[in-house]
Amino acid sequence: MSGARHIAFEERSKGTIEVEVDYVVVGSGAGGAAAAVTLARGGAEVAIVEAGAWRDGEHYPYSAYGSMRDLMDDWGSTVAVGRAFWPVVQARTMGGTTVINSAICVRTPDDIFAQWEKERGIGGLRDRVLAHQERIERELSVEEVPPAARGRSNLLAMKGAEGLGWDSHYMRRYVKGCEGTGQCLQGCRKLRKQSTNLNYVPETIARGGTVLSCAPVSRVVLEGTRAIGVRGHFVHPQTRAKGAVFFVRARKGVFVAASVTHTPVLLARSGVKSKMIGEQFRAHPGTGVFGCYDEPVDMNVGATQGWASTQFRKEPGLKLETLAIPPELVASRLTGAGVELMKRLAEYRHIAMWCHAVRAESVGTVRPAPFSDKPMVKYGLDRADMERFRQGMILLAKQHFAAGAKAIIPGIQGMPYKLTADQVGLLDDAPLDPKKYIAILSHLFGGAIMGRDPASAVVDGSGRVHGYQGLMVADASVIPSNLGVNPQHTIMGLASVFAEDALAA
Ligand SMILES: Cc1cc2nc3c(=O)[nH]c(=O)nc-3n(C[C@H](O)[C@H](O)[C@H](O)COP(=O)(O)OP(=O)(O)OC[C@H]3O[C@@H](n4cnc5c(N)ncnc54)[C@H](O)[C@@H]3O)c2cc1C
Ligand code: SF4
CATH class of the missing domain: 3.50.50.60 (FAD/NAD(P)-binding domain)
Structure with missing residues (x-):
């Protein structure tokens, strides 16, 4: 036929x-x-x-759960097996x-x-x-995120970067007239993303x-x-x-x-x-640092990702970006339970999330998993990469404070839930154990x-x-x-x- x-x-x-x-x-x-x-x-x-x-636009899900169910490979359950088990995110x-x-080009x-x-x-x-x-x-109509779709998180990131004298920019994306709904991870129902x-x-x-x-x-x-x-x-x-x-x-x-x-x-x-x-698997492991601001940020208003800096690509080896994740994923990052979690969630509108993507040198493998047709990724970061990883978090923390944050939430196990500007030096001694961090691998190579x-x-x-x-x-x-x-x-x-x-x- x-x-x-x-x-x-x-x-x-x-x-x-x-x-x-x-x-x-x-x-x-x-x-x-x-x-x-x-x-x-x-x-x-x-x-x-x-x-x-x-799936056509009207069938894209609204929630992160729906995205895992309908759009992701194996419900987003693939993990890189190493000292830590970090999710490997891809679509199916x-x-x-x-x-x-996020259509960043x-x-x-x-x-x-x-x-x-x-x-x-x-x-x-x-x-x-x-x-x-x-x-x-x-x-694919690549354009810079239009001013109307920048949202406060991206504007604050630019303010912080300018305050520190960093080279940075609003992103160019494969998007025609972004409406700034912050829904890229669930598929663009507005069909703006190409x-x-x-x-x-x-x-x-x-x-x-x-x-x-x-x-x-x-x-x-x-x-x-x-x-x-x-x-x-x-x-x-x-x-x-x-x-x-x-x-x-x-x-x-x-x-x-x-x-x-x-x-x-x-x-x-x-x-x-x-x-x-299956040899020479590489990735850009990344994590986010939350900044807490007096005024509402409403990070899900505006392009999912709109600001970036490649100033640190060669030294120490990472990229910085803004990222808006759905509220249910923010909840999982705020940690805690019961009344404590509800109090932390009450701050949601005042939080901006910025992240890094580490240009890691570590390599891993991809093999067929035993007794299944699924892939098994073995991958972990060596000490030099973990130092890059930590360095990226320090840069993000400084950027938040330069943008006017009153505190940051580093999300590192064993460290205080929040750090104020005078405590940022504590991050210099943050652990180099990947198990202490929540990270994902979204850019994969090899x-x-x-x-x-x-x-x-x-x-x-x-x-x-x-x-x-x-x-x-x-x-x-x-x-x-x-x-x-x-x-x-x-x-x-x-x-x-x-x-x-x-x-x-
Ligand atoms: C959340 C997230 C955000 C990202 N944001 C950006 C960004 O803004 N800019 C950017 O440059 N990169 C971004 N990336 C990375 C980028 O999307 C990927 O690097 C890129 O799509 C990989 O292209 P690919 O063709 O290798 O694989 P994919 O685009 O993943 O395509 C592989 C396809 O093969 C299909 N497939 C798998 N197995 C089989 C099989 N056995 N038979 C038939 N089909 C099969 C899968 O279902 C899938 O549709 C992001 C990644 C993630 C997870
Ligand atoms: S931010 Fe919203 S409108 Fe813009 S590309 Fe993403 S999903 Fe589409």
């Missing part, structure tokens, strides 16, 4: 659903959608196969993590291309990636492509060392019941873009041989890294899996280093280059 369409869950009684195309792309997030639309624009017949369901829905992210820094050339033997990417990033910025389910996925269909949703791929089908398609069975989005089997045959190639945690597992499960599969040498890389500089034909990877798992900036733009730029190379082959 072929022809433009969307195939959602199919009952088991349907037997096997077969589709044949030029290229099949596994995953519809930042990498998958960018690769698919490039292939489709190049005249190829493309199928996107996505594990999650297709049409559009991938672009549906639940940052071009790949020049030093990253130089590093890839020097350490991985991959040159010639800079101009091509940047050209694609320029195009994507036009197509997640890939709104643009590149529908365009792929409009260009004659096919999209399968609720369709987790269980393996890439190989004939010898050539990838000829993908196979799996539909899974009902609510009951999780197994549906029909699907087989998508690819005449020209298979692109795997199932994310840093799922791509390595899928390659391993499919029998792809490389000792580098697991199928690129490099010229097959002994130290899974894919080459065109995303082609070393030693295989017609098998490409086009997501964050190819990224061999920690960027120190938000990764979506780099992922999209690389995926576009890889798709272009496949068309030219």
Whole structure:
């Protein structure tokens, strides 16, 4: 069968659903959608196969709980196993993590291309990636957070940064006319955020492509060392019941873009041989510091994230940002119970949350979990990274006080619940034990890294899996280093280059 369409869950009684195309792309997030639309624009017949369901704006949830249930991978329950168990947050829905992210758009820094050339033997990417990033910025309406959507938390962050003489800015995001509802984590019901389910996925269909949703791929089908398609069975989005089997045959190639945690597992499960599969997992671990202000801040009024500073990207190695999280998540960060928690919550309107993303050097692994098809991430921060982590919290604390906060809530186990400006020095001796902190990993890298040498890389500089034909990877798992900036733009730029190379082959 072929022809433009969307195939959602199919009952088991349907037997096997077969589709044949030029290229099949596994995953519809930042990498998958960018690769698919490039292939489709190049005249190829493309199928996107996505594990999650297709949800339109009116079906996005309002709460963090709803987001975990409907939009996140495995209810957001994946954790990095190390000394601490920090959540690894990713989406499982049409559009991938672009549906639940904050749409912050940052071009790949020049030093990253130089590093890839020097350490991985991959040159010639800079101009091509940047050209694609320029195009994507036009197509996805990248704009600075408009003044009306800045909200008080972002304005205060700018005030604090200016007071300290830091270089900082209001963010540029893939958003057309942000209304400042602070709901990015639950999906943008106003359809202002340009997640890939709104643009590149529908365009792929409009260009004659096919999209399968609720369709987790269980393996890439190989004939010898050539990838000829993908196979799996539909899974009902609510009951999780197994549906029909699907087989998508690819005449020209298979692109795997199932994310840093799922791509390595899928390659391993499919029998792809490389000792580098699942190696070199990296992340930007991050946490927030709350500032308490006399006047209401109402952090959920305004863009979810609107202000950032990259001044500390190289030294000590981190990025600072504002972040508004839903009230129920704030409650979990305020700690305590009963009357004490209610008193703390009463302050909610007066709290601003700012966070860091640490450019950690530590590496981990992604492997199939025993007796399941889920990924297992092993990862922990070494002492140098924990020092960066602590340093970032100190910077955020100082920024809050420079913006006029009367106290901060550091959220560090064993330290006072609140610190005033004269106590900020206590943070210099804050523990370096990850268990004492609540952090998440939202920017992930590696697991199928690129490099010229097959002994130290899974894919080459065109995303082609070393030693295989017609098998490409086009997501964050190819990224061999920690960027120190938000990764979506780099992922999209690389995926576009890889798709272009496949068309030219
Ligand atoms: C809360 C949050 C906020 C973020 N904010 C930003 C931001 O503002 N700016 C930024 O640059 N980055 C941000 N990021 C990171 C960014 O969203 C990700 O780095 C990026 O989306 C990763 O792209 P990807 O293509 O590798 O994977 P994803 O976008 O996660 O897409 C992978 C897709 O593959 C699907 N899939 C998985 N397994 C299978 C399978 N077996 N079969 C079929 N499909 C499968 C998944 O369901 C998913 O849809 C954020 C991340 C989070 C969690
Ligand atoms: S802040 Fe609200 S309107 Fe703006 S992009 Fe996020 S969800 Fe959409």
